[in-house]
Amino acid sequence: MSVLNITKAAPFTHAPNTTQSIMLTVLLALAPATLFDAWLFGWPAIFMFILTVGFCLLLEAGCLILQNKPLTPSLTDGSVVLTGWLLAMSLPPYAPWWISLLGAIFAVVLAKQLFGGIGQNVFNPAMVGRVALLVSFPLQMTAWVKPSSAPGFVESLGITFGHASLDGISAASALGYVKTELSRGVPVSESVHHLPALSDMVLGIHPGSFGETSAILILLGGLFLMARKVISWHVPVSVIGTIVVLSGLASLADPARFAGPEFHLFAGATFLGAFFIATDYVTSPVSKQGQLVYGAGVGFFTWLIRTFAGYPEGMAFAVLLMNTLTPIIDHHIRPRAFGRTRKGEPLPVKGE
Amino acid sequence: MKLFPVRGGIHPDYRKDRTSELAIVALPLPKTLYLPLQQHIGAAAEPVVKAGDRVKKGQLLAQSGGVVSASVHAPTSGVISAIAELTAPHASGMPQPTILLEPDGHEEWAELPPGIPDPFSVDPNVIRARVAESGIVGMGGATFPSAVKLNLGSQHKLTTLLINGAECEPYLTCDDRVMREYAADVVDGARIMARALGTPKVVIGIEDNKPAAIKAITEAAQAYTDVEVISAPTQYPMGSERILVQLITGQETPAKKLTADLGVVVHNVATAKAVHEAVRFGRPLLARVVTVSGGAVAEPKNVLAPLGVMVSEIVAFCGGLKTPPKRIVNGGPMMGQPLPTLEVPVVKGMSGILALTAEETSEQPTQPCIRCGTCVTICPCGLVPVDMAAFIRKDHLDSAARIGVRDCVSCGSCSYVCPAHIPLVHYFNYAKGKLNALDREQRKTDHIGKLVESHNVRIEKQAAARKAAAAAAAAAAASANPENRAE
Numbered sequence: 018m019s020v021l022n023i024t025k026a027a028p029f030t031h032a033p034n035t036t037q038s039i040m041l042t043v044l045l046a047l048a049p050a051t052l053f054d055a056w057l058f059g060w061p062a063i064f065m066f067i068l069t070v071g072f073c074l075l076l077e078a079g080c081l082i083l084q085n086k087p088l089t090p091s092l093t094d095g096s097v098v099l100t101g102w103l104l105a106m107s108l109p110p111y112a113p114w115w116i117s118l119l120g121a122i123f124a125v126v127l128a129k130q131l132f133g134g135i136g137q138n139v140f141n142p143a144m145v146g147r148v149a150l151l152v153s154f155p156l157q158m159t160a161w162v163k164p165s166s167a168p169g170f171v172e173s174l175g176i177t178f179g180h181a182s183l184d185g186i187s188a189a190s191a192l193g194y195v196k197t198e199l200s201r202g203v204p205v206s207e208s209v210h211h212l213p214a215l216s217d218m219v220l221g222i223h224p225g226s227f228g229e230t231s232a233i234l235i236l237l238g239g240l241f242l243m244a245r246k247v248i249s250w251h252v253p254v255s256v257i258g259t260i261v262v263l264s265g266l267a268s269l270a271d272p273a274r275f276a277g278p279e280f281h282l283f284a285g286a287t288f289l290g291a292f293f294i295a296t297d298y299v300t301s302p303v304s305k306q307g308q309l310v311y312g313a314g315v316g317f318f319t320w321l322i323r324t325f326a327g328y329p330e331g332m333a334f335a336v337l338l339m340n341t342l343t344p345i346i347d348h349h350i351r352p353r354a355f356g357r358t359r360k361g362e363p364l365p366v367k368g369e
Numbered sequence: 370m371k372l373f374p375v376r377g378g379i380h381p382d383y384r385k386d387r388t389s390e391l392a393i394v395a396l397p398l399p400k401t402l403y404l405p406l407q408q409h410i411g412a413a414a415e416p417v418v419k420a421g422d423r424v425k426k427g428q429l430l431a432q433s434g435g436v437v438s439a440s441v442h443a444p445t446s447g448v449i450s451a452i453a454e455l456t457a458p459h460a461s462g463m464p465q466p467t468i469l470l471e472p473d474g475h476e477e478w479a480e481l482p483p484g485i486p487d488p489f490s491v492d493p494n495v496i497r498a499r500v501a502e503s504g505i506v507g508m509g510g511a512t513f514p515s516a517v518k519l520n521l522g523s524q525h526k527l528t529t530l531l532i533n534g535a536e537c538e539p540y541l542t543c544d545d546r547v548m549r550e551y552a553a554d555v556v557d558g559a560r561i562m563a564r565a566l567g568t569p570k571v572v573i574g575i576e577d578n579k580p581a582a583i584k585a586i587t588e589a590a591q592a593y594t595d596v597e598v599i600s601a602p603t604q605y606p607m608g609s610e611r612i613l614v615q616l617i618t619g620q621e622t623p624a625k626k627l628t629a630d631l632g633v634v635v636h637n638v639a640t641a642k643a644v645h646e647a648v649r650f651g652r653p654l655l656a657r658v659v660t661v662s663g664g665a666v667a668e669p670k671n672v673l674a675p676l677g678v679m680v681s682e683i684v685a686f687c688g689g690l691k692t693p694p695k696r697i698v699n700g701g702p703m704m705g706q707p708l709p710t711l712e713v714p715v716v717k718g719m720s721g722i723l724a725l726t727a728e729e730t731s732e733q734p735t736q737p738c739i740r741c742g743t744c745v746t747i748c749p750c751g752l753v754p755v756d757m758a759a760f761i762r763k764d765h766l767d768s769a770a771r772i773g774v775r776d777c778v779s780c781g782s783c784s785y786v787c788p789a790h791i792p793l794v795h796y797f798n799y800a801k802g803k804l805n806a807l808d809r810e811q812r813k814t815d816h817i818g819k820l821v822e823s824h825n826v827r828i829e830k831q832a833a834a835r836k837a838a839a840a841a842a843a844a845a846a847a848s849a850n851p852e853n854r855a856e
Contacts, residue, residue, distance in 0.1 A: 026460075026795040028781035029723075030381060030539060030702040031731040034788045036739055090736060136737040136789075249746070303742035303755055347756070354751040354773045355376060355611065356624040361773070363624035367631075 040095025106228025259316025538701025
């Protein structure tokens, strides 16, 4: 009997989960909405999606090589694919190739690898990619198209790699349309009637970012993640609840100025953000109590930016803003330890 | 009885079905028994026999070595061949003094103390003394001398004796089998312990994945109005003393306090059976039931093993190893100790011997933490393992202590669920050990400082006294010789 390796302490059994299995589950949850949008927007969107994910993988590999780090498991754990996937979901469906490349550089090189790779990034990489692109290239980043425009394969190559014009098929997103109309003096209560029907908004048949349009499929994906215990209800409920409460109260007070909850829920990236972006493990708090605070902050800033700021959509900004607070939330909001008060003192003994 | 929610917890793969339906089988006597003097928490026992002595079954071999200690008895009759240093059943593989007994095969009993026919009318001190002289320790694995724990009634107002039949560790079925096969003994032992403690009530808590044990114990307890059996939800670590107490009282045991401060004392089912035998028949603790399991064991079994038999012999009794194991574990897979070798003896606290294959241990290279927060969600102690581990990695032990690493009970739940396979408990054990060492160092430094200070004060006093004496002597000389002064 040889002397066994006894360096490790118990437990000597492990749950079947790994980082990779978690990432793959998230990708699986995103798949239905992604396939739907690929069908909805056609080849240019498929090219954009493949390019974005591909660039992210290549850049991750490049960074690892430059740092003399092994390519596995970093490249195969699914995290960089998820980053690329979420970035693609947040880009306009007909974005040209260089938007994908720049977005991947911002997301993978700047936001993830320069901070030390997986687990070390302060900001959500996909949202860094999106926001950096949005403030740098506002025109390309708001070039929405009508759903089911579906150009042919060759024409699509022109859109992705050339300078094909989107004039004939361009359209405003719901959030953008209402904001523009409001700035022209058209009350919200009136402009919402010119939006696609609520049923189309819920199903996803309306202009918007590649992955955000189908609220119902994103919601189903999110519920799947909850059922698989990859995420808990805390962040999504807190994000969505805050948006619903704020928009509900505001629209009650002044329906001409403020859009109601159903608009905020289905017009933008509310579901995508609440279930897939704000729940990013690395950049959100670890405790459930902290997650409630964090989610409420994301919901608050999203509504605030959508309603009062220059940009029609605020989810990405809200997530990045709350990312900066995550370390502080984690520091101050900890679970109460067993047998102790919130302050860490031992609980009093009864009768003493 | 109303049950209350408990904090955290996980649902590991229990793998108990390999042995749960197998009746306890007795191990044949081996050629030699190896009885370590330290099979419990506290001071080691002191031998009262020497090499060459002929001893009878149940005879005292080593006397309890202090207030917190436990005696060791001869599991069978035979000859003491030596008292030697032998590898202890501990991860360190360090040797410790051990009595070697060669059985003669006669199983000749020593003269035992008489049984106590009605323990419910004798003085509780008589019961405690009997438990103490029988060498009984907590048999769930903690191995704290039971007699000391049965004395808690003298300092605390106790309401309940909670008998722990949760057996929440995967693989282990020894308590399950004891409850099924010796239900009456367990209930009787529990009531005797309640008498010693002065608690009016006994609650026996069993996880609901052991319906047969619940049925057997419920039937055995039917005649007694003071005994209640509860079916606890199956959730690791339900068998943790404080969690089980929270389940029945709804209260958390305050930090740095005992469950006795809530009026509850917890003892294990196998301990209850041992108390029954000691009190009713005067038999000391000589054997225990051990679950031998794991994928590398050819025929897993629940074995009634005499204390001191080599683990290798029990494994051989179970058909040996069919594949080379990845780990050999003393106890359960969640909190057990890794064994350095099979050549260590069975001791009082050894509930399981597991030979686990690589698939079962499922060890993988550690990956970076992705801050999923699962460890925070499931921690039954309400701690933040991810932050504690981050502090410990940077050797910021003070910070780790500030956020509660000392409150960690090393239940292993966080390591079990970590998707990045970070050995969190390993970090915490390291930190706790280091912090304790630092504390000892600090106390020593403080003590030395005080000694030096009092030494200095003493020296100063002596110097002052000498000075005063010299001055007095000079003054006396001056007054006796006034001419000198004139000069």
